Amino acid sequence: MADVGILATTKAAEQPVAALLDGPRGPKPVRRFSRSNIIIYGTLFVVALYYALPLYVMIVTSLKGMPEIRVGNIFAPPLEVTFQPWVKAWQEACTGINCDGLSRGFWNSFQILIPSVILSVAIASVNGYALSMWKFRGSEVFFTLLMIGAFIPYQVMLYPIVIMLREAGLYGSLTGLVLVHVAFGMPINTLLFRNYFASIPEELFKAARVDGAGFWAIFFRIMLPMSLPIFVVALIIQVTGIWNDFLFGVTFTSSPERYPMTVQLNNIVNSVQGVKEYNVNMAATLLTGLVPLVIYFASGKLFVRGIAAGAVKG
Amino acid sequence: MTLLNPSVSIKNLDLSFGAVKVLQNLNLDIGDGEFLVLLGSSGCGKSTLLNVIAGLLEPTDGQVWIKGRNVTWAEPSERGIGMVFQSYALYPQMTVEGNLTFGLRNAKVPKAEIAKRVARAAEILQIEPLLKRKPGALSGGQRQRVAIGRALVRDVEVFLFDEPLSNLDAKLRADLRVELKRLHNNLKNTMIYVTHDQVEAMTLADRIAIMKGGKIMQLGTPAEIYGKPQNLYVADFIGSPSMTFFDGTVEGDVIRIPDHDLPLGTYEFSQRPATGRPAIIGIRPEHVMTGDNLRSAPYTAEVTADLVEPMGSDTLVHCAFGGQTMRVRMDGQAQVKPGDRLMIGIDPGAASLFDKETEARL
Numbered sequence: 001m002a003d004v005g006i007l008a009t010t011k012a013a014e015q016p017v018a019a020l021l022d023g024p025r026g027p028k029p030v031r032r033f034s035r036s037n038i039i040i041y042g043t044l045f046v047v048a049l050y051y052a053l054p055l056y057v058m059i060v061t062s063l064k065g066m067p068e069i070r071v072g073n074i075f076a077p078p079l080e081v082t083f084q085p086w087v088k089a090w091q092e093a094c095t096g097i098n099c100d101g102l103s104r105g106f107w108n109s110f111q112i113l114i115p116s117v118i119l120s121v122a123i124a125s126v127n128g129y130a131l132s133m134w135k136f137r138g139s140e141v142f143f144t145l146l147m148i149g150a151f152i153p154y155q156v157m158l159y160p161i162v163i164m165l166r167e168a169g170l171y172g173s174l175t176g177l178v179l180v181h182v183a184f185g186m187p188i189n190t191l192l193f194r195n196y197f198a199s200i201p202e203e204l205f206k207a208a209r210v211d212g213a214g215f216w217a218i219f220f221r222i223m224l225p226m227s228l229p230i231f232v233v234a235l236i237i238q239v240t241g242i243w244n245d246f247l248f249g250v251t252f253t254s255s256p257e258r259y260p261m262t263v264q265l266n267n268i269v270n271s272v273q274g275v276k277e278y279n280v281n282m283a284a285t286l287l288t289g290l291v292p293l294v295i296y297f298a299s300g301k302l303f304v305r306g307i308a309a310g311a312v313k314g
Numbered sequence: 315m316t317l318l319n320p321s322v323s324i325k326n327l328d329l330s331f332g333a334v335k336v337l338q339n340l341n342l343d344i345g346d347g348e349f350l351v352l353l354g355s356s357g358c359g360k361s362t363l364l365n366v367i368a369g370l371l372e373p374t375d376g377q378v379w380i381k382g383r384n385v386t387w388a389e390p391s392e393r394g395i396g397m398v399f400q401s402y403a404l405y406p407q408m409t410v411e412g413n414l415t416f417g418l419r420n421a422k423v424p425k426a427e428i429a430k431r432v433a434r435a436a437e438i439l440q441i442e443p444l445l446k447r448k449p450g451a452l453s454g455g456q457r458q459r460v461a462i463g464r465a466l467v468r469d470v471e472v473f474l475f476d477e478p479l480s481n482l483d484a485k486l487r488a489d490l491r492v493e494l495k496r497l498h499n500n501l502k503n504t505m506i507y508v509t510h511d512q513v514e515a516m517t518l519a520d521r522i523a524i525m526k527g528g529k530i531m532q533l534g535t536p537a538e539i540y541g542k543p544q545n546l547y548v549a550d551f552i553g554s555p556s557m558t559f560f561d562g563t564v565e566g567d568v569i570r571i572p573d574h575d576l577p578l579g580t581y582e583f584s585q586r587p588a589t590g591r592p593a594i595i596g597i598r599p600e601h602v603m604t605g606d607n608l609r610s611a612p613y614t615a616e617v618t619a620d621l622v623e624p625m626g627s628d629t630l631v632h633c634a635f636g637g638q639t640m641r642v643r644m645d646g647q648a649q650v651k652p653g654d655r656l657m658i659g660i661d662p663g664a665a666s667l668f669d670k671e672t673e674a675r676l
């Protein structure tokens with residue numbers, strides 16, 4: 001409902017507005033090839049290359065035959081692609097008297113990994129939940145003690161653990177190794193879960209209590225469905241940690257039949273007899289690193305979200 | 315005031331966290347069907363008290379009785395209470411229906427009964443279309459309705475509200491406040507309501523308990539709290555803008571404040587002080603008379619307006635009087651500019667007089 005007076009005023013205002021629009025207007029233009037952009041992207045490119053190069057060399061070498069490797073062009077792509085080194089690393093490479101390749105170590109590692117991860121994540125999540133939601137007299141002391149455990153170097157505890165496992169009759173068995181992994185995964189994972197649950201509003205917990213839910217009902221029906229990201233983080237930390245472990249594996253397994261993959265890889269690569277088969281070594285290393293890699297790629301965004309969620313509150 | 319048949323009864327309640335005494339020897343009886351508001355600034359212990367009643371915090375000493383049963387050691391779910399929280403506290407991964415029924419499923423209530431109660435609560439709160447949605451897809455007001463519904467389906471005697479409207483914007487808060495009042499009128503449940511908002515307290519409450527430092531400063535109807543505050547703290551806390559206080563001495567039938575002697579003929583003393591006793595008189599901005607009302611004023615004076623705050627419905631004028639900046643609430647239509655001279659009238663009968671030493675009402 002514009003009356004004449006208003007129309008007149010708008011008309012009058014038009015001239016000066018048009019004049020004002022001559023200057024800078026709208027979003028500021030972005031220069032794509034500015035000096036700072038070139039420096040930033042240039043640096044990033046060089047750093048990325050620096051990181052990716054060893055991996056490239058490994059993949060390329062693992063696909064070459066020995067004659068080609070002896071020529072010495074380690075950066076050159078394979079002239080003739082062969083998967084023989086991969087097959088050999090998996091099935092035939094020798095460690096000591098066993099010549100059945102990494103496959104044995106892979107299955108050993110798998111048998112260690114699955115129960116260790118499940119047990120440690122399950123226990124740590126309940127620990128973290130109890131320590132953040134059901135504070136009891138001395139719960140802070142308990143938590144501090146657990147944290148101190150995270151800062152004691154593993155090496156200090158190796159010998160006592162060997163004795164403990166021997167007394168329990170578990171020394172040298174995979175069960176013993178699983179127990180060790182579960183125990184050592186406890187501090188960091190409990191901390192992770194405790195911090196995550198501490199960030200969940202306390203009122204939610206109170207509401208559930210008024211609704212008559214007990215310790216386990218609140219954990220399974222309220223808290224668990226909300227904590228997928230932190231479970232993914234704990235899972236990744238545990239899977240990579242346990243899979244990549246060398247020290248415990250070499251200390252607490254007594255015979256080559258039960259060596260985890262990392263120990264076996266070391267034995268293959270460091271064997272002093274015969275010709276150094278670089279292509280087989282590279283293939284074996286890549287095979288060993290495959291499990292953590294797959295986990296990282298599969299979890300992706302969830303991992304980042306979980307890390308952020310678990311890290312906020314202390 | 316002791317009630318014969320209280321719905322909730324707090325007896326000699328103490329609660330301390332280490333050396334910090336949050337609640338001190340607190341006694342409170344809440345009648346059947348009463349709407350009681352616990353009002354106070356933050357840290358006064360009002361939410362703590364509510365949590366103790368709910369059983370979410372353990373008292374250091376004392377008892378909680380609900381419906382004639384000592385529930386001091388009972389679990390929250392066994393106390394016959396429903397609770398609504400400030401942050402709604404809805405279970406994010408459950409639908410609205412799941413949220414409403416969670417408590418009933420825990421209590422193993424038969425399915426048919428659950429469906430009946432959900433239907434009733436959803437109808438009362440008008441959330442039927444939302445039942446299949448997750449809380450994340452609801453607005454703040456809808457979430458709070460669901461939270462109230464969760465208390466409603468429990469079919470309990472006592473409702474506990476912990477600042478339920480504080481997270482909502484002003485308009486929604488006013489709307490839901492009215493709805494809560496209507497809900498109470500229909501249901502006739504006992505409701506205990508914690509807030510720091512005095513408008514909520516005044517409009518909703520049958521009785522208000524004003525708390526400070528873990529103690530109840532005054533317990534009374536909104537009219538009593540507003541008209542006859544029992545001590546200086548309550549007088550200062552209730553009313554927005556608050557009273558203006560003047561130091562003076564009571565001498566016979568007048569109180570002598572700087573430059574003025576106000577007659578106390580219309581004031582109802584609960585205890586008449588000795589002559590010469592230092593006292594404080596508090597006058598509400600809305601009790602200062604202007605314009606036509608001046609004729610009935612026992613005492614009049616001329617003042618100069620310092621500062622004018624127009625608020626639409628009324629206008630607040632600051633002026634110098636009795637050595638203080640006095641606030642005067644005038645009609646919104648009043649045309650006042652800073653520097654204007656105006657006549658004001660004071661009726662000490664509507665004012666409040668406190669002993670300077672004990673800060674108790676005289």
